[in-house]
Amino acid sequence: MSIKLKAITNPPSREELSNRLEKVRTLMKQQDLDYYISFNPVNIYYLTNFAFYVHERPFLLIIEKESSPKMLIPRLEKGHFESRARCELEFVIYYEFPARNGENWYDYYQKQIRTDATVGLESELPIGIANKTPGKIVVSDIVDETRIIKTDYEIGRIYHACRVVNKGHKVLFKKCRPKVLEFALYKEVTDAMMSKIVQDIPNANFRATQTTGAVWPPSISHDPHLIPHIFKEMEQGGPHVSIVSAQVDGYGVEIERTFFLGHVPEKAIKPFGVMFEARTLTYSMLKPGTIMSEVDKKVRNFIAERGYGDYIIHRTGHGLGITGHEAPFLAEGYDKPLEKNMVISVEPGIYIPGIGGFRHSDTVLITEEGFQKLTKAPETLEEVTISL
Amino acid sequence: MSIKLKAITNPPSREELSNRLEKVRTLMKQQDLDYYISFNPVNIYYLTNFAFYVHERPFLLIIEKESSPKMLIPRLEKGHFESRARCELEFVIYYEFPARNGENWYDYYQKQIRTDATVGLESELPIGIANKTPGKIVVSDIVDETRIIKTDYEIGRIYHACRVVNKGHKVLFKKCRPKVLEFALYKEVTDAMMSKIVQDIPNANFRATQTTGAVWPPSISHDPHLIPHIFKEMEQGGPHVSIVSAQVDGYGVEIERTFFLGHVPEKAIKPFGVMFEARTLTYSMLKPGTIMSEVDKKVRNFIAERGYGDYIIHRTGHGLGITGHEAPFLAEGYDKPLEKNMVISVEPGIYIPGIGGFRHSDTVLITEEGFQKLTKAPETLEEVTISL
Numbered sequence: 001m002s003i004k005l006k007a008i009t010n011p012p013s014r015e016e017l018s019n020r021l022e023k024v025r026t027l028m029k030q031q032d033l034d035y036y037i038s039f040n041p042v043n044i045y046y047l048t049n050f051a052f053y054v055h056e057r058p059f060l061l062i063i064e065k066e067s068s069p070k071m072l073i074p075r076l077e078k079g080h081f082e083s084r085a086r087c088e089l090e091f092v093i094y095y096e097f098p099a100r101n102g103e104n105w106y107d108y109y110q111k112q113i114r115t116d117a118t119v120g121l122e123s124e125l126p127i128g129i130a131n132k133t134p135g136k137i138v139v140s141d142i143v144d145e146t147r148i149i150k151t152d153y154e155i156g157r158i159y160h161a162c163r164v165v166n167k168g169h170k171v172l173f174k175k176c177r178p179k180v181l182e183f184a185l186y187k188e189v190t191d192a193m194m195s196k197i198v199q200d201i202p203n204a205n206f207r208a209t210q211t212t213g214a215v216w217p218p219s220i221s222h223d224p225h226l227i228p229h230i231f232k233e234m235e236q237g238g239p240h241v242s243i244v245s246a247q248v249d250g251y252g253v254e255i256e257r258t259f260f261l262g263h264v265p266e267k268a269i270k271p272f273g274v275m276f277e278a279r280t281l282t283y284s285m286l287k288p289g290t291i292m293s294e295v296d297k298k299v300r301n302f303i304a305e306r307g308y309g310d311y312i313i314h315r316t317g318h319g320l321g322i323t324g325h326e327a328p329f330l331a332e333g334y335d336k337p338l339e340k341n342m343v344i345s346v347e348p349g350i351y352i353p354g355i356g357g358f359r360h361s362d363t364v365l366i367t368e369e370g371f372q373k374l375t376k377a378p379e380t381l382e383e384v385t386i387s388l
Numbered sequence: 389m390s391i392k393l394k395a396i397t398n399p400p401s402r403e404e405l406s407n408r409l410e411k412v413r414t415l416m417k418q419q420d421l422d423y424y425i426s427f428n429p430v431n432i433y434y435l436t437n438f439a440f441y442v443h444e445r446p447f448l449l450i451i452e453k454e455s456s457p458k459m460l461i462p463r464l465e466k467g468h469f470e471s472r473a474r475c476e477l478e479f480v481i482y483y484e485f486p487a488r489n490g491e492n493w494y495d496y497y498q499k500q501i502r503t504d505a506t507v508g509l510e511s512e513l514p515i516g517i518a519n520k521t522p523g524k525i526v527v528s529d530i531v532d533e534t535r536i537i538k539t540d541y542e543i544g545r546i547y548h549a550c551r552v553v554n555k556g557h558k559v560l561f562k563k564c565r566p567k568v569l570e571f572a573l574y575k576e577v578t579d580a581m582m583s584k585i586v587q588d589i590p591n592a593n594f595r596a597t598q599t600t601g602a603v604w605p606p607s608i609s610h611d612p613h614l615i616p617h618i619f620k621e622m623e624q625g626g627p628h629v630s631i632v633s634a635q636v637d638g639y640g641v642e643i644e645r646t647f648f649l650g651h652v653p654e655k656a657i658k659p660f661g662v663m664f665e666a667r668t669l670t671y672s673m674l675k676p677g678t679i680m681s682e683v684d685k686k687v688r689n690f691i692a693e694r695g696y697g698d699y700i701i702h703r704t705g706h707g708l709g710i711t712g713h714e715a716p717f718l719a720e721g722y723d724k725p726l727e728k729n730m731v732i733s734v735e736p737g738i739y740i741p742g743i744g745g746f747r748h749s750d751t752v753l754i755t756e757e758g759f760q761k762l763t764k765a766p767e768t769l770e771e772v773t774i775s776l
Contacts, residue, residue, distance in 0.1 A: 055713050056706075076702050079611035096703050098721035127518040127527055128511025139515055183586070198571070202619060223467035231590060314464050315484050318444075325443050333486035 002372055005365075007163060008156030009201045009249075012049055016153045017087040020047055020146060024063060027142045034117035036063040036142055037133065039125040042322050043143040044071075045250060049086040051207035052077070057097040058105050058129060062112050072109055084205060106132040147321050148328055150341045154251070154321065155365060158343055160200065161248035162363050162374040165255045168193040168213050168244040169377045173386065176215060176234055176242070178261055183230040189213025193246050204249040208322075216241045221258075221357035224314075224349065236388075237265050239272065239356040245324055252324030254345060255375040256361035259384040268358075271350050272381055274306045275358035278348040282316055282330070286346070286364065286371035290338045295330050299348045308350045317345045320363055342366040343374070390760055393753075395551060396544030397589045397637075400437055404541045405475040408435055408534060412451060415530045422505035424451040424530055425521065427513040430710050431531035432459075433638060437474040439595035440465070445485040446493050446517060450500050460497055472593060494520040535709050536716055538729045542639070542709065543753060546731055548588065549636035550751055550762040553643045556581040556601050556632040557765045561774065564603060564622055564630070566649055571618040577601025581634050592637040596710075604629045609646075609745035612702075612737065624776075625653050627660065627744040633712055640712030642733060643763040644749035647772040656746075659738050660769055662694045663746035666736040670704055670718070674734070674752065674759040678726045683718045687736045696738045705733045708751055730754040731762070 024047070028036050038044055038061040045051045048071070052059055057074040064070075072092040073081055081091075092112060094105045109132060113119060117135035120142060130137060150158065171192040175185055190211040197204055197211075217234050220226055221241040234240065238260030245254040258272060278299050285295045296316045303312055317330035320343050328334060328342055338344075347361035362375045378384050412435070416424050426432055426449040433439045436459070440447055445462040452458075460480040461469055469479075480500060482493045497520060501507060505523040508530060518525060538546065559580040563573055578599040585592055585599075605622050608614055609629040622628065626648030633642040646660060666687050673683045684704045691700055703719035708731050716722060716730055726732075735749035750763045766772050 056715075076613045080613045080615060083614055096719055096721075098717055098719050100720045104721065121515055123516025123519075124514045126512045127509055127515050127525075130515040130518075131511075131527060137515075139519060198618065203617065205615070206618070207615065225464045225468045226471055227468065227593070227595065229591065230586065230594070327444075329486055331484055331486050332488045333484075333492065 003367055005159045005372075005374075006156055007160035008153060009160055011086060012153060014086055014088075016151065017047060017049065019151065021063070021069065021087070023146045024142055025065065027145065028063070028065060028120065031120065031138065031140055031142070032118055033120040033138060033140070034065060035113055035135070036120040037061070037125065038063065038122060038143055039129060040122055040143070043122065043147075045208060046143060046147055046322050047087065048089065050081050050084045051205050051250065052080075053207070060109060060129070062092070062109075070112055072105065072112070074105075110134050144327060147326065148319060148342060149339055150321060150343055155341065155343070157248075157251040158253060158320070158363070158365075159374055161246060161251040161253040162255075164193050164196050164246050164248050165244045165253055165363075166376050167196050168211065168246065169242070169255050169257070169375075172213055172215070172242055172244055173259070173378070176240070176259075176261065176386070177388065178234050178236045180234045181230070182214065182228045182232040185215055185234070186213050186230070189244060193244075197246075197248055201249045208247060208250040210247045212243060212245045214243050216357060218356045222351040222353045222355065224351060224357055224359065234261060236262050239268050239358055241357045241359055247324060250322055252320055252322065253363040253375065254320070254324055254361055255363065255377055256347065256359060257377055257384055258358050258360060259378075259386060261386050262388040264381065264385055267355050269381070271308060271311075271352060271355065271358045274303060274308055275348060275350050275360070276381070278303050279346060279360060282346050282348055283371065286338065286366060288338055288340050288366060288368065291335055292328055292330050292338060293332045293335045296332045296334075300332075303348065303350060308352070311350045311352050313351050314349060316348045319344050338366050340366055340368050391755055393547045393760075393762075394544055395548035396541060397548055400474060400541060402474055402476075404539065405435060405437065407539070409451070409457065409475070411534045412530055413453065415533060416451070416453060416508065419508065419526065419528055419530070420506060421508040421526060421528070422453060423501055423523070424508040425449070425513065426451070426510060426531055427517060428510055428531070431510065431535075433596060434531060434535055434710050435475065436477065438469050438472045439593050439638065440468075441595065448497060448517070450480070450497075458500055460493065460500070462493075498522050532715060535714065536707060536730060537727055538709060538731055543729065543731070545636075545639040546641060546708070546751070546753075547762055549634060549639040549641040550643075552581050552584050552634050552636050553632045553641055553751075554764050555584050556599065556634065557630070557643050557645070557763075560601055560603070560630055560632055561647070561766070564628070564647075564649065564774070565776065566622050566624045568622045569618070570602065570616045570620040573603055573622070574601050574618070577632060581632075585634075585636055589637045596638040597635055599634045601632050602630070604745060606744045610739040610741045610743065612739060612745055612747065622649065624650050627656050627746055629745045629747055635712060638710055640708055640710065641751040641763065642708070642712055642749055643751065643765055644735065644747060645765055645772055646746050646748060647766075647774060649774050650776040652769065652773055655743050657769070659696060659740060659743065659746045662691060662696055663736060663738050663748070664769070666691050667734060667748060670734050670736055671759065674726065674754060676726055676728050676754060676756065679723055680716055680718050680726060681720045681723045684720050684722075688720075691736065691738060696740070699738045699740050701739050702737060704736045707732050726754050728754055728756050
């Protein structure tokens with residue numbers, strides 16, 4: 001039974017952000033942390049709505065147990081920060097990197113933290129910053145953990161982002177014909193998505209917006225992380241494998257398809273079928289309570305039984321949210337249960353040198369009763385064989 | 389006296405990369421390090437020619453004192469890595485993140501390093517990785533240090549990249565008129581640069597290529613790190629401040645100008661002049677041996693004496709190379725001398741709310757006798773006043 005979702009395009013309310021902060025503070029309490037320091041721009045965006053690139057001038061969010069969080073930023077960024085942040089914050093401003101003796105970022109940073117405190121740090125925090133942190137350090141990925149279960153607001157944003165990639169994928173299938181260049185496809189697909197983003201969210205934050213549209217034609221589709229050459233040509237037959245992904249004003253989603261131009265080579269029929277069944281098997285297990293490593297294990301075993309065990313080169317799926325790749329993971333070694341309002345990709349894949357790659361990926365919401373696909377595009381062998 | 393430079397567009401030779409590695413090893417020896425671990429994608433690119441984004445699957449370059457460096461990567465990336473890397477390397481391949489017990493990235497990582505060794509780590513290395521590193525840890529930014537002095541090959545690449553931004557800037561000046569939208573300018577300028585890049589370097593690595601073209605019209609030009617709204621209109625008069633920057637197949641450069649459309653408002657004349665003189669003063673000090681913090685100090689004092697001390701919000705310049713922002717810095721607190729074959733930006737700025745921003749920036753090579761500007765565009769008040 002499918003639930004009714006509503007696409008959301010407006011920025012988060014102060015309430016949404018303060019609820020996220022409260023979740024972080026609940027975990028801080030459980031772990032007896034007096035402070036939590038966030039450095040990862042994705043986590044800072046999640047809590048403040050301010051997006052930036054990491055460079056030599058550090059940006060640090062200092063969360064205390066109770067009073068307003070403090071944002072340590074270079075002076076140059078204050079106006080930018082204020083134009084985007086949508087939560088309560090105090091600023092700690094340093095002038096520049098580097099700066100005169102006694103006026104560097106760490107001089108200001110160290111004044112914010114009691115030396116007898118227990119301080120939680122992200123595992124992504126650079127050791128150069130960790131070494132300047134006062135107090136007793138505990139590494140704990142509290143904000144990352146908070147991000148795993150999506151709020152209703154986030155689900156609405158992700159649902160909207162999926163409409164953007166659905167559109168990109170539609171353009172890709174329309175334009176992808178033998179001899180068409182990678183570069184031309186990239187332009188058409190990303191332009192279509194960017195137009196929709198700008199129309200739907202005129203004030204979109206381009207520091208948190210990015211679009212990709214690419215196809216791995218059959219000669220390289222067995223190697224999914226190779227970057228196709230921009231003058232690479234699409235070919236007759238297949239398997240071609242497409243990636244259409246976007247970060248839409250802060251929300252990352254993807255849709256990927258294996259497809260054929262004109263005809264399906266004989267040797268591609270069986271692996272396509274096995275990939276398709278592996279996918280059906282994955283979906284059959286998606287509901288709250290299923291252990292994620294078990295999904296991956298069963299899917300791998302299924303593919304191996306069908307003779308393609310040597311051609312599995314990645315996990316069955318990964319989480320999506322503020323980024324297009326994050327916890328949770330449908331992977332052996334990740335022994336936690338699926339929960340309602342997680343968003344994951346479902347993408348078991350088979351990659352056979354000499355034949356090609358076989359992978360569909362969708363962005364999928366875990367619901368109370370099971371799952372709901374948020375992306376939509378042709379799926380069956382018949383549907384993904386484009387007649388010329 | 390200007391030296392003759394030659395634009396280079398081909399990828400680095402194995403010899404170029406092995407020379408860079410030797411410089412790193414020389415510093416390792418001086419600091420008594422048995423291993424050096426690089427995590428920063430920029431540093432790994434510098435030493436291998438392989439570019440990637442950081443995500444949850446770690447990529448680590450493990451440099452020993454003598455034998456080939458080892459590259460720890462997820463299996464999925466092997467083909468991609470081999471298609472780009474141009475140096476001697478051994479691979480250490482792990483399957484996925486996360487993985488089954490005993491098969492995670494750190495299980496493989498820890499086997500590469502002797503527990504009695506002294507191990508150098510970048511200050512940017514995440515604490516989650518530092519905590520998994522065997523041996524005695526020393527934080528030292530050896531690769532960053534090596535990157536400060538450019539090789540002849542790099543200077544040729546940077547010179548080529550400057551031609552790309554020169555072209556982008558020319559288009560910007562041609563298209564920038566009152567009422568033109570930010571979005572339209574961005575498209576025109578970045579398309580022009582991207583076309584040149586693709587023509588000059590058909591096999592450019594798009595993981596290390598990026599272009600930006602933007603203008604801060606007078607209503608926001610006092611706040612240089614605010615991101616202009618895409619529907620922002622260009623205005624009559626000024627000061628407008630433009631940024632044209634690019635990372636061209638791995639080399640980052642910039643050119644920025646303060647300019648006026650139709651007329652120069654009376655109140656902009658003096659600050660423009662002071663900025664211009666501050667710039668002349670900066671250039672007069674650029675030669676090997678000058679202490680960089682001294683340049684910044686003298687320039688600030690000069691601007692302050694002219695009455696604009698409260699309107700300085702950033703340092704006088706920064707290094708460029710693989711990135712558009714890196715050491716060395718023309719900044720108080722950075723007490724090292726300029727050396728031949730450093731590449732820096734020269735961009736003293738004045739930002740007055742209600743009047744606007746005043747900053748020209750060029751990408752500049754330090755030569756034996758002084759300096760050579762690598763970017764080229766109109767400079768004087770007359771030249772930057774565009775008649776309508």
